[in-house]
Amino acid sequence: MIRVEHIGIAVKDLKQVNALYRKLFDRPAYKSEKVESEQVETSFFEIGGTKIEFLEASGQDSAIARFIEKKGEGIHHLAFEVDDLIAEMSRLRAEGFQLINDEPKRGADNKLVCFIHPRSTQGVLVELCQEIKES
Numbered sequence: 001m002i003r004v005e006h007i008g009i010a011v012k013d014l015k016q017v018n019a020l021y022r023k024l025f026d027r028p029a030y031k032s033e034k035v036e037s038e039q040v041e042t043s044f045f046e047i048g049g050t051k052i053e054f055l056e057a058s059g060q061d062s063a064i065a066r067f068i069e070k071k072g073e074g075i076h077h078l079a080f081e082v083d084d085l086i087a088e089m090s091r092l093r094a095e096g097f098q099l100i101n102d103e104p105k106r107g108a109d110n111k112l113v114c115f116i117h118p119r120s121t122q123g124v125l126v127e128l129c130q131e132i133k134e135s
């Protein structure tokens with residue numbers, strides 16, 4: 001793993017959160033994006049090279065909707081950048097970690113992603129992400 005790429009935070013109202021965090025960070029979100037496959041709307045802020053990703057559910061089946069229902073708003077996942085997602089997935093699988101995704105999938109912010117179940121990481125949902133390089 002290379003570094004913490006971003007911190008994901010589950011919220012109920014992205015608009016309100018964008019306004020609030022704009023004041024906190026004294027800068028606006030630099031990007032907003034809808035991820036259909038995950039049924040989420042996202043917005044991103046950047047502080048010193050670390051991104052904060054806010055996620056609002058855009059459908060009832062969204063994992064974010066279920067998360068908020070169970071735990072309320074707050075930190076949802078930590079994302080770590082990797083060089084080679086496939087290699088890292090098989091390394092972690094061999095180490096006994098329970099991966100939520102069998103294969104990398106497309107996430108927000110031009111990334112391939114895979115999640116590790118919080119059951120195998122002391123309650124922390126971990127996202128592995130690799131930048132998609134345009135060829």
Ligand code: ZN
Pocket residue numbers: 006007008053077079127
């Ligand atoms: Zn994320």
